[in-house]
Amino acid sequence: MFTITELSTERINRIVQEALGFAEGKTARIEGDVFCSNLFFEDSTRTKTSFDIAERKLGLQVVPFDASNSSVNKGESLYDTVKTIESLGVNLVVIRDKKDRYFDELKNIKIPVINGGDGTGNHPSQCMLDLMTIYQEFGKFEGLKVGIVGDVKHSRVANSNAEALRRLGAKVYFSGPEQWFDEGALINGTYLSVDEMIHEVDVLMLLRIQHERHDSKMSFSASEYHRKYGLTKERERAMKKEAIIMHPAPINRGVEIDTDLVECGRSRIFRQMQNGVFARMAILKEALEKEGYTFK
Amino acid sequence: MFTITELSTERINRIVQEALGFAEGKTARIEGDVFCSNLFFEDSTRTKTSFDIAERKLGLQVVPFDASNSSVNKGESLYDTVKTIESLGVNLVVIRDKKDRYFDELKNIKIPVINGGDGTGNHPSQCMLDLMTIYQEFGKFEGLKVGIVGDVKHSRVANSNAEALRRLGAKVYFSGPEQWFDEGALINGTYLSVDEMIHEVDVLMLLRIQHERHDSKMSFSASEYHRKYGLTKERERAMKKEAIIMHPAPINRGVEIDTDLVECGRSRIFRQMQNGVFARMAILKEALEKEGYTFK
Amino acid sequence: MFTITELSTERINRIVQEALGFAEGKTARIEGDVFCSNLFFEDSTRTKTSFDIAERKLGLQVVPFDASNSSVNKGESLYDTVKTIESLGVNLVVIRDKKDRYFDELKNIKIPVINGGDGTGNHPSQCMLDLMTIYQEFGKFEGLKVGIVGDVKHSRVANSNAEALRRLGAKVYFSGPEQWFDEGALINGTYLSVDEMIHEVDVLMLLRIQHERHDSKMSFSASEYHRKYGLTKERERAMKKEAIIMHPAPINRGVEIDTDLVECGRSRIFRQMQNGVFARMAILKEALEKEGYTFK
Missing domain, CATH: 3.40.50.1370 (Aspartate/ornithine carbamoyltransferase)
Structure with a gap:
């Protein structure tokens, strides 16, 4: 999921309802060992931590990624970095980057990419x-x-x-x-x-x-x-x-x-932060279900 | 737990005995998904890692927090940062900060706060x-x-x-x-x-x-x-x-x-480090039990 | 495991075969709570993440270690840092360091040390x-x-x-x-x-x-x-x-x-990255089995 524009109102409503279910105590836990990683090339403790907790609540394994020490700083392209993470066996990534529509470079990535914010564009x-x-x-x-x-x-x-x-x-x-x-x-x-x-x-x-x-x-x-x-x-x-x-x-x-x-x-304001975890659980679950993963 | 002064000698003895139990092989594992985070605004690999391992041994999920990239550096108050972490669903935090008695600002935080060291004051x-x-x-x-x-x-x-x-x-x-x-x-x-x-x-x-x-x-x-x-x-x-x-x-x-x-x-000296994990397990367990969490 | 020179061709072949087994879908999960940590004093997202995923796939608990904030920067010797990590209850470490043959200083460390790269020497x-x-x-x-x-x-x-x-x-x-x-x-x-x-x-x-x-x-x-x-x-x-x-x-x-x-x-090139996780699983498993840990 990259932009709101690409989402039909029906799909928005479905995700909102799923998130509300989580807020009311519904749980979902993925079956099997599934790995995700949060590639935040722009600082955002709040959003990153929110995704991190959402992922753990769904039973995902969160692989740490420290953008400040990554090869992107040695001139590696975003594509090569994400392709590497995919090759290492990570099953889903969340990306935040300073560049507007960074995700246009990632067409050949096969694992789901969730947009954690791009430039001044989308969130x-x-x-x-x-x-x-x-x-x-x-x-x-x-x-x-x-x-x-x-x-x-x-x-x-x-x-x-x-x-x-x-x-x-x-x-x-x-x-x-x-x-x-x-x-x-x-x-x-x-x-x-x-x-x-x-x-x-x-x-x-x-x-x-x-x-x-x-x-x-x-x-x-x-x-x-x-x-x-x-x-x-x-x-x-x-x-x-x-x-x-x-x-x-x-x-x-x-x-x-x-x-x-x-x-x-x-x-x-603080309710929004609480809800952020539930909204992200709904987004992640939808993306993973589309790939065939199942939850119990 | 913020200072030693606030602890009765009876409570100190109880924690010491619990810690000695862990050193002798006793184990305790929390029931349910419980999240904690270590907010270290002053570097201390030793103390942070010791808490981290203690938390994992108790079965807590440790949510990473990178102080150097946090909003505190954008001028957010410690209270707002901790309130955010609480809102995101973290159930306990350990805090180290350079400021003496930083915890006086945190009266309205409802989750347990464990003092990992404040200024030149307490540890x-x-x-x-x-x-x-x-x-x-x-x-x-x-x-x-x-x-x-x-x-x-x-x-x-x-x-x-x-x-x-x-x-x-x-x-x-x-x-x-x-x-x-x-x-x-x-x-x-x-x-x-x-x-x-x-x-x-x-x-x-x-x-x-x-x-x-x-x-x-x-x-x-x-x-x-x-x-x-x-x-x-x-x-x-x-x-x-x-x-x-x-x-x-x-x-x-x-x-x-x-x-x-x-x-x-x-x-x-190295025995102290070993014991640190057990002492912190005892401190964390006491704080969580007071909130109604149970261990098996 | 520090260098290739120390490995007999028989042992190399055994590790290669074990790794190929993992690539073909074999799994192994360690029994009990076993902690490891990746001490990377030189940046390498790729190698560090590869070890991290290999460790998680084997069921190890990965204790985060941030070299840039560690006491090594306050002048602590590598030996004292690793001895500390060992004392804290970590059962295996992977180390990368800029210094050639850094592991020569670590003779008195009792937990397995896996070489994640030393200077211009070994990898x-x-x-x-x-x-x-x-x-x-x-x-x-x-x-x-x-x-x-x-x-x-x-x-x-x-x-x-x-x-x-x-x-x-x-x-x-x-x-x-x-x-x-x-x-x-x-x-x-x-x-x-x-x-x-x-x-x-x-x-x-x-x-x-x-x-x-x-x-x-x-x-x-x-x-x-x-x-x-x-x-x-x-x-x-x-x-x-x-x-x-x-x-x-x-x-x-x-x-x-x-x-x-x-x-x-x-x-x-990307197959190598995939294989890296399997090769590291084989290396870690061998090191842990030598210490008496068992896998299922």
Whole structure:
């Protein structure tokens, strides 16, 4: 699984339902010795650990892979590295890489490749956990209003989520510094100011401010961002009664969200992390079943 | 478990006895899938590997965590990192951190946190393995004379050990460069010169010279330290017949101790490492049983 | 197992046969909880991962060891580090180190030590997998002609292979830049030009150009090396009908070998990686059986 675009809404729904089953206590354990490895060429403790635990819960054997010491650093191509891992007998890999659509180079790899995030492009497992968290709350997608605040254009999460939500029947709004939104960023939603949006939405998704990526564009300080676009206590009070707050984490406390709201009643931020393991179990199980592996 | 101070002598004795049981071949295996992770924000292969093996011997699943690539380096707070790990479904964490009493920030974490060492403060699992090694040798603590040589004030090990030994009825002596000892360092023991101490003690604990921490204070060379305060062959000959030598390792051979004495008859240095796994099994088992987990 | 020199041809044959059994689907699983650790003080994802998978397939518990954070970096000797790992209850270690014959320091270690490569000296597990790959193809060693192209003198692989093949009855030829060959390099074989060799050999082993090691000696560019000594498409066409191509990887595509030949019909390069796991299973099993461990 590389992108959300390639998934039919039927398949998305099937994975969401499987993930919800795991959240409710369903278990699945693979039969036989099956090996997987998480090739993370870009740091992400959260996503990597989430996959790692999902894999172990399914009974897979997780073969460690240290990207920082790998031959990729000696100039080996991604294809040759993955082909090596496949030759060594690993039965499935999860890959995160800085390069957009790195998976286009991997057509001749025969084992399943799960996309753990590519460049600024896709992050389908994060998308599935976000969808699952929304469904868990509202029991549907159709007719929901979802607001996404932040640098939508450069966010893997926002792109995948907005597209999927639109296809599933939700209405998507975007907000954040206007200079971050041009036509390309608004394919799957409509721009609103944060204060217009806050009264409307059932789901408020805050994106992480990527200081790393905005050095030149960031023309405001953290506290200025918070005041203009962040979730302050006042804004939280203006939200609809049943509305929930989401954030892919790691959080910049006091920037995207007031520190006291991180664990408030309508925050689903740590619930998202819990759900991440279940969503990834569903994704992995689907990929392995397609290869003929069985679970008990 | 964060500090030795918080442990009653009864609880210390119970853990020591459990650890001695493991050393004699007793086994315990947790029931069900239980996940743990070792969050070591300060390097320590020895302690980390010791916990890792203890966890595996108890049947826990050890989820790898690479501190050097974690979000803590992107400015995430320790609390948010640990809360994330908890949300991902990890059932117990062991933490080592450079910050004294880092655990004070973690009050809202619901899973057990085991202290693998904090700043210059506490190192309770090392203390338990040292106590266990002494008990294994003498079958008691009451009335034993224990000498600790080195930078007691900046040593996690020395602080915890001296306090516990005093409470358990042993008499503690300290030695080393006098400028390292002020009033604060002498709460749990009495200063003696190395040559006075050597005839007296049943247990001689040598501390590692932390070159890292003494750049300015170290006014003597390694060989000068060895001659003045180290365990030379002459000093070893002056020890009581049944007295034993301990060192938390890694050893600076030829500084704290003559290289030929590292594996001599009265050295318990590698025995301490063996015992470390058993002491940590006892600590982990106690923490997990308190949460309702069962072992067979 | 440290070197190929120490192995009788009978023992080499026994390990090759055991490895071939694993390749054909035979399995072996150790009885009881047995711990191993891979101490790689020099990076090698490929070899480390191969051992890791071999160990897991045999049912061993693999204790992670991060050389870059280990006490060896604080000046601890290799002996003290390995003695520590042994004391912690690890039952077998695999070691790779930059130092030639590092294992000479480890005489007092009681657990089995498997050599995962030492300096420019030995790499017996790579040798076993190469031998196994050749035997798998031809069903014999006697009378085969094997050509090795590259920096034989500085190659662990070439040294071990040439010696073993000669002892097993094969005829070994060497090729590559003439300045890389002096008397010391030609103990186990004869120098031929690449174009002379290509018509003769049943097995063509290409060695990796170690840019790291040749800064001063490398007086030609990558494309010049390819043209003069590399396996071009023309040269491949000149090979004998049943001849095979081998390379220990990672490959410099377009240098040692034309990129289109890497997965051509006579290439066994990825097969070698597959076989590596089986060869290492055989090596590990032999070492553990000698210690009295049993497999089912």
